[in-house]
Amino acid sequence: MKYLSTRNKNLSASSSMCILEGLSKEGGLFFFDSIPSLDLNECLKMNYLELAIEVLKKFLTDFSEEEISACVHNAYDDSFDTEEITPIVKVKEDWILELFHGPTSAFKDVALQILPHLLTTSLKIQKSDQKILILTATSGDTGKAALEGFKDVENVKIMVFYPKDGVSEIQKKQMVTTKGNNCTVLGVDGNFDDCQKAVKQCFTDEDLINILSDHNTQFSSANSINVGRLLPQIVYYVKSYLDLVRRHEIEMNEKINVSVPTGNFGNILAGYIAKQMGVPIEKFICASNENNVLTEFIQTGIYNANRTFVKTNSPSMDIVVSSNLERLLYWLSQDDALTAQMMTSLKEKGQYEISSFMKEKLQKEFYASCVTQKETEEMIQKVYEEDHYLMDPHTAVAYKTLLDFKKENINSYKTIVCATASPYKFMDTVMKSIDSTSEDEFEMMERCEKLTNVKIPKNLKNLKNETVRHHKNISIDEIKEEVIRVVSHD
Numbered sequence: 001m002k003y004l005s006t007r008n009k010n011l012s013a014s015s016s017m018c019i020l021e022g023l024s025k026e027g028g029l030f031f032f033d034s035i036p037s038l039d040l041n042e043c044l045k046m047n048y049l050e051l052a053i054e055v056l057k058k059f060l061t062d063f064s065e066e067e068i069s070a071c072v073h074n075a076y077d078d079s080f081d082t083e084e085i086t087p088i089v090k091v092k093e094d095w096i097l098e099l100f101h102g103p104t105s106a107f108k109d110v111a112l113q114i115l116p117h118l119l120t121t122s123l124k125i126q127k128s129d130q131k132i133l134i135l136t137a138t139s140g141d142t143g144k145a146a147l148e149g150f151k152d153v154e155n156v157k158i159m160v161f162y163p164k165d166g167v168s169e170i171q172k173k174q175m176v177t178t179k180g181n182n183c184t185v186l187g188v189d190g191n192f193d194d195c196q197k198a199v200k201q202c203f204t205d206e207d208l209i210n211i212l213s214d215h216n217t218q219f220s221s222a223n224s225i226n227v228g229r230l231l232p233q234i235v236y237y238v239k240s241y242l243d244l245v246r247r248h249e250i251e252m253n254e255k256i257n258v259s260v261p262t263g264n265f266g267n268i269l270a271g272y273i274a275k276q277m278g279v280p281i282e283k284f285i286c287a288s289n290e291n292n293v294l295t296e297f298i299q300t301g302i303y304n305a306n307r308t309f310v311k312t313n314s315p316s317m318d319i320v321v322s323s324n325l326e327r328l329l330y331w332l333s334q335d336d337a338l339t340a341q342m343m344t345s346l347k348e349k350g351q352y353e354i355s356s357f358m359k360e361k362l363q364k365e366f367y368a369s370c371v372t373q374k375e376t377e378e379m380i381q382k383v384y385e386e387d388h389y390l391m392d393p394h395t396a397v398a399y400k401t402l403l404d405f406k407k408e409n410i411n412s413y414k415t416i417v418c419a420t421a422s423p424y425k426f427m428d429t430v431m432k433s434i435d436s437t438s439e440d441e442f443e444m445m446e447r448c449e450k451l452t453n454v455k456i457p458k459n460l461k462n463l464k465n466e467t468v469r470h471h472k473n474i475s476i477d478e479i480k481e482e483v484i485r486v487v488s489h490d
């Protein structure tokens, strides 16, 4: 299997090289030259880990099966609170795919628990003796999931930068209590965009790259543009389809839809890849919040990033530039020059438009709609009252979008809705929807558990008494100095 840059097909790399490098040199993303197929009947008898090995070995073609197996076991043997890893739960006639049973209660754990192992194995395959420094700017969920994945991983250091006043109390507490000798967590005086911009600049700062090189270290990214984050997410689409077959909810080869709360387009793209591998998914329901750039794009074929960023109650989907969409555009057009042209237009004019041929192809597979913050709260309340199922705001956005889809009578297949976070991560919105709020998020957790009988995840329950280990706050201008301090310290 070869990986090609979406902006220049002549730049190709092996799987281990892609995982180490993250982005292609000219700024393109790596994508496959062809997508392998899976024998679903063969997979029917596999558990999550066996299936993960089966899927990954088709893509990581310069890894040995033993190496892949070791990565999978290290990632999933005991870090999730259920052996199923990603269980499904029936709500009315559809199914919720719970992706939040990992160590930080957000779906990013599925990929970030295995990425560090894929990365260190890639170093071995490339016979590199380099060390890795991961820099991550976070608006909340990614930071903690990356810290939990990378803590105490040999030859890797990780630094997380979060906007000091821009994350929830729980998210902050999750990050600043992280153990692990290779972790640095810093509050930054600025908003998420400031953090992200400053961190991105570090990756191309010649001076920093030289200092790292003197310490035999290279930068890498835990961001979802890395194929090492995309591949592990294919597995749960296959797994949940087979679960429906195993429960006699559907016959093998019967079609389903999936509804995905979408931000950077990584999760939904993994579902699309699962379809190309043979999972019979008819429609991808792309759910957005008030940051509805993707809804407009899928409906009109015009991607317009010239819009105001809205801070919503489903913050992990607050986004204006959805990076993984580039991979879909490349795959649908099979045209690297065209993809490069669209990305240049996005950079220079903040917008691009696809041809009507491409738009037709896109609309055949994807349905899109968006949900207001108020509708999100109403959905949480309605599903809780009618079905006794407690959703987090991101999941509620996907569920509401499914209801919009049903109203249009496009098809009547069963649908899997991705649940991307535990409701306990977003107590303020959840309690506002079903009861009442208070200042203290831990008090709300206790009250929510009593009211709903939904158990507080262990990691969040214990959080209150964890010791704060990372106290430092810095200004944007101090980020570089901190990076130098961390690489120089052995």
Ligand SMILES: *Cc1c(COP(=O)(O)O)cnc(C)c1O
Residues within 6 Å of the ligand: 106, 107, 108, 141, 142, 224, 261, 262, 263, 264, 265, 266, 267, 268, 316, 317, 394, 420, 421
């Ligand atoms: C990151 C995230 C999303 C968005 O996923 P993408 O792969 O970026 O589309 C949705 N919900 C939650 C809770 C997330 O953390």
